[in-house]
Amino acid sequence: MSAAPNSSADKIHPLTSLRFFAAFFVVIYHTLGNLVRGRFLPANINTPHPADALPNFGSRFLSIGFVSVSFFFLLSGYILAIVYLRREKPIDRRKFFIARFARVYPLFFITLLMDLPFSFRMLARLSSMHHAMLKIPINFVVETLMLHAWLVKFSGINFPNWSLSAEAVFYLSFPFIGLPLWRLRGKARWTAAVLLFVGGQALVFAWSTSFDLSPLQPIPLLHLSTFALGILLASWQFDARRQSPKPWQAYAALVAAAIVMVAAVETSPWIPLHNLGDGILAPIFMLLIWALSSSATGLSRMLSVRWLVVLGEASFGLYLLHIPVLHIFESVHSIAQPWAYALYLALTIILSVLSFYFVEAPLRRWILASFDRHPRESLEAASIAQ
Template sequence: MIIEQLTFTRYIAALTVVFFHYGTTVFPANLAWVNPVLAAGPIAVSYFYVLSGFIMAIAYYRPDKSQQAFDMRRYWWARVARIYPVYLLALLLMIAAKFQSAGSEPLTVALSLSMLQAWIPSYPLTLNSPGWSLSVEAFFYLCFPLLILLVKRYHLVHLTIAAGLLWFVTQIGHTLLLNTEAYTPRGLLHDVIFYHPLMHLNTFIIGFIAGAWLQMGKLQRLSSPGLNVSGLVLVLAFIIMMLITRQPIIDSTGIAFDYTNGLIAPLFLLFIVLLALNTGKISQFLQHKWLVLLGEASFSLYILQKPLHGIYEKLMPVGIEADGALHFYIFIMLLTISALFSYWFFEAPLRRLINNFVNRAP
């Protein structure tokens, strides 16, 4: 199944992360009603997780029971080839930058190299802070063969109910912990709530379950042009409304809640499914080769943003810092160009090299 129309959405989601880190005070992100959408970076990570589960189900799950056995060796090498080369490049750049100042604690380096930093409170954002989400993604990869086994052995309806319950329990637990007296911003409990892999597993699983349903051909009714387009517009509008109204609702109720652990992941999922099934002009536009290329380069953009921002600040022309907007948008352009070059000459070639080596004939 060709779903290239989803690829560019990764670039848009990655840009919101960059806005969240470096551009919250520049126009138009400095407008009160635009900021929750344009700088929704932490929430966009939930979108990545839902999309990841969905795409991996499309790539690996086959309802036909006569399919070949799941090849664990090829699967693991494909996962390593997909994320680790660029992840390691960004990490080495950050280690080099730290070494020039005070150096890095050995445990910090070891946890980041092994992609375990998200499991240990106070360590998720050390060194290359966006890497915490890859630590979580690595856990999803570990769980994925089990999900394939479960979906083959048990009825998909039962697994869907289980996934829904996991999502519900996660949201209740997240909200309760967020409203306890023990919670403090940036404290140990904060790290558990926002970065621990188990707190995000629900988003990946619901994406996987939806992808499995799609592979079984059970969602085709959503491809009807009228229903599909109107559904996309309504879901996108509802997501934007949820982002804009979140803080006013918190202020009026006094109850803290967040979207980062998948509270609006079902909306993301519905958007992904509808877009995957779209065969009209929206899909044709998003399948343009340059938009697909930007989506493919979005991983490099996401994981390299911090080291490249540090390099850019050191090389920045004198006086440009006086105009924060100019400074930020020049960085966005250079970051995008760097991500494209990373994809062309580093990420994709190394991925092909690793996969070709593993898949070569005996």
């Protein structure tokens, strides 16, 4: 029996549910400052947050919500490897690109349109109406083409969607790097993993000390190593010689991940912020995915309950909708009161679920029915393969 989830749904549900908590962490990171007036969150990744500015574990934890994006990147490589590489055959690029387009682009474009008027109004207030009329159309074209992680001066409409610009690079590279990484075995696989992690973090550190970067202006290639580590994790788990983790092994991995995560949070004021945002926590995420990708633990079974799985399936919508919904909500009422903030969160979650069932899934099916009648990705697999 293989260690990783196979075609049975119960083996993939915990990872689906985990996506909800990761996306919700991003939502809290982006919006809680509106409620607490920035008490918890550093205004910018370029702004150091010394220990005295983040005096307790809670404030430090909330200040690193952006690390969820690295988790998404790693999980994306992991799930795509499971779906496409287990047969160890070349990937049908046409089918693959159609499936990825159908998964991410419809809601990406819809939320881009939703946030467009608010971005225009904000820019007009900050500069001038003339400047906004010139710049926003260019921004819209650049973001529509998913080039805004490269052309950072022409971004800012629904800013969290920068990660999809990075994902587009991963999708383009996957048919070429996926199978070679999957076929690595033994020392070669471990060597590749170490080189990817250490080399990737060294590159991030060197790049960030040489250029002015921010968490919302990443270079996609700096995240590619995290995506590749997800592929290697899937390859290691699906090695035919490997057995399912025993319950004590899964629990040990969860405890280890928790301990290292607490240590990372406590020391976060001294860790280079760009490395935090660009994959330095990948080993923790790999432990979590390995431990939760089977039903060996009570936590895995808890995360497999249907309502959490539904929230996980809607996590992509939660991630993309929370800023447009925030702008719409605050045009009516500020979220600076606890009740208003709670209402905003509840509304965003509800809309993300409705979006999954009535926007994302129907549009995905329509695109696939038009261009690819026999996709390899199931709806559930696609829901966590952002």
